[in-house]
Amino acid sequence: MKTKLLTALLLGTSIIGTTGIALAEDVTLNIESWRGDDLTIWKDKLIPAFEAKNPGIKVVFAPSAPTEYDAALGAKLAAGSAGDLITCRPFDKSLELFKKGNLADISSLPGMDNFSPVAKAAWQTDDGKSSFCVPMASVIHGFIYNKDAFDKLGLKVPTTNEEFYAVLDKIKADGTYIPMAMGTKDLWEAATMGYQNIGPNYWKGEEGRQALIKGEQKLTDPQWVAPFKELAKWKPYLGDGFEAQTYPDSQNLFTLGRAAIYPAGSWEIGLFNTQAQFKMGAFPPPVQKAGDTCYISDHTDIGMGLNAASKHPEEAKKFLSWVASPDFATIYANALPGFFSLNSTPVKMADPLAQEFVSWRGKCKSTIRSTYQILSRGTPNLENETWVESANVINGTDTPEAAAKKLQTGLDSWYKPAK
Amino acid sequence: MDTETMAEETRPKRPIRWHVGVFLAPAVLVYTAIMILPLFGTLQLSLFRNIEQHQVFVGLGNFGTLFGDPNWSVNFWNALRNNVWFFIIHMLVQNPIGILLAALLSSPRLRFAAFYRTAIFVPTILSFVIVGFAWKLILSPIWGVAPHLMDFVGLKSFFTAWLGKEQYALTALSLVSVWQFVGIPMMLIYAALLSIPDEVIEAAECDGVTGMAQFWKIKLPLILPSIGIISILTFVGNFNAFDLIYTAQGALAGPNYSTDILGTFLYRAFFGFQLQVGDPNMGAAIATIMFLIILGGVCVYLFLVQTRLRRYQF
Secondary structure (H helix, E strand, O other): OOOHHHHHHHHHHHHHHHHHHHHHOOOOEEEOOOOOHHHHHHHHHHHHHHHHHHEEEEEEEEEOOHHHHHHHHHHHHHHHOOOEEEOOOOOOOHHHHHHHOOOOOOOOOOOOOHHHHHHHHHHHHHOOEOOEEEEEEEEEEEEEEEHHHHOOOOOOOEEEHHHHHHHHHHHHHHOOOEOOOOOOOOHHHHHHHHHHHOHHHOOOHHOOOOHHHHHHOOOHHHHHHHHHHHHHHHHHEEOOOOOHOOOOHHHHHHHHHEEEEEEEEEOHHHHHHHHOOOOOOEEOOOOOOOEEEEEEEEEEEEEEEOOOOOHHHHHHHHHHHHHHHHHHHHHHHHHHHOEEEEEOOOOOOHHHHHHHHHHHHHHHEEEOOOOOOOOOOOOOOOOHHHHHHHHHHHHHOOOOOHHHHHHHHHOOOOOOOOO | HHHHHHHHHHHHHHOOOHHHHHHHHHHHHHHHHHHHHHHHHHHHHEEEEEEOOEEOOOOOHHHHHHHOHHHHHHHHHHHHHHHHHHHHOOOOOOOHHHHHHHHHHHOOOOOOOOHHHHHHHHHHHOOOOHHHHHHHHHHOOOOOOHHHHHHHHHOHOOOOOOHEEEHHHHHHHHHHHHHHOOHHHHHHHHHHHHHHOHHHHHHHHOOOOOOHHHHHHHHHHHHHHHHHHHHHHHHHHHHHHHHHHHHHOEEEEEEOOOOHHHHHHHHHHHEOOOOOOOHHHHHHHHHHHHHHHHHHHHHHHHHHHHOOOOOOOO
């Protein structure tokens, strides 16, 4: 009796098991990500769009907390339980995964030619030969301004440095608004929104960045000191007590309408749209002389790669090709204004401010933050030092030349460019 | 006489006192597991270096880097200097104020003593995060109450962005820390003052020693051992400090590393920050130096100061 029951049970389970397999011809792909904020966008917009076109493939977006992501992903990869698709941090963190063999080489993936070399640089080996993640989004630097304030004071959007300071002078003379909302307390504002924002116009974007990596240029060269010289001129236009002004302080000063210009990253757009009660506009970092080529920092931020141990590499590749397509770009960029698709095909966005930012790609040359690739691998860390020195220059505690010299000395102490 | 002979007879027969070991075991095991082993783990970690993904024994190499390589040593000496200043402010401000408050509180004529005692002690039990954040807001030049309050009394011109200026930031933060922890010396001294027997005070009064003279000549010598304990607690606490600086100024301890103390320096080295990758071995080396500094300080106190303190038995 007992054996019969057991046999029946076993038989039953095996039948259920096989039917289960028979029904599950659908392949399920799991996405590892730290962007928990984007969960609804993936669930409601992106994944249904993909599944509609690719029957038989199910996609599950499974994010973990940003602070735990790297550690959790590492553990899962080691245990072999990580998802098929892996959201990639830019530069060294993903490069390390690729070197360990956790990420597959996807250089030949259909759709990768939709991206410019700059866009791919964040997820390539140092020699640029193999790519391991599809670029998803970037953030662009520029200045967001209070349109109402500009109209009231009769100001025109500045395009050159001279006009920029003329505008700042007028706002300061009028006195209603703080000319520029930026603080040096949190340090990174000064470096990211200041130095990396206006810098590419001086070091000519990619040209200067590459030359710095190759060791042909030094941070003490005039084109690298010039942005510091400009930052030093910003001091009188910042609010009272800017030395103790934090990043949220700056955001609030601007969205409350107390400041006229905000040196920005495009990621602010989403927040500013909900907080600010006035019309906003944006302009790219002003060039030195009218007619100069403009350069913008179009910094690569998120990508997606293929787990080398995935059981369904073909389906996962199909998904990645879709991520590389203009379709994905349109949905993604519109759902998250301020995070721009890196796709070469221009994406039409509904948000006017985001559209303004992305339109600069047409007329300006794109580059990424100068300190991110290769140059921040050693001690002292160039990125962190740039934060400190940018703040020092604005505070007036270091001259631009002294700051540049400190950075170069620090870099020289560990970085030996391949000759 | 009788009892002594009895004791002599029973001594050889006394069983091994297992219960002592059994009762000590939980504390010893827990303390070993969470304090002693990690301490030796840290010491061991500081003697290795990660070369090509392998831990390689380098002897005192990491300490050589820490003191010899200007990229590390400049930061280290800066952090140590700042830490010493942090400690000096506490010794000069926190402890005297603590003693003063305790002396006032122990005065029998003071009304609402219990209220003051609680109010002054409350910040001590607040989280660093709350204290750091609250003071950042209070001192904020944009929204803070400090500029307005100073305006009321006509001192607005003395207000500046204290947390953002190199020359003031560390002192300002030290004073915030003093504000938070002044309750501890106050409580310890208060307890010491209460334990002075009334007979001593009465005798002093009979001899005509009253008021300030009584404090200086009678009470202060009697509470000196407590002051010693407070000094060493302050020393250990200050050289282990980290939280307040981290919450108020961030891991880079700006502006220009002017508020960098050993704790924040260790944090950056060990865990890394932003694009900087953490280096547990160098972090362990810094932690070892911190341990040695604190050990040295405590030894100096124990062998040179405490043995010379006169204690009075009542």
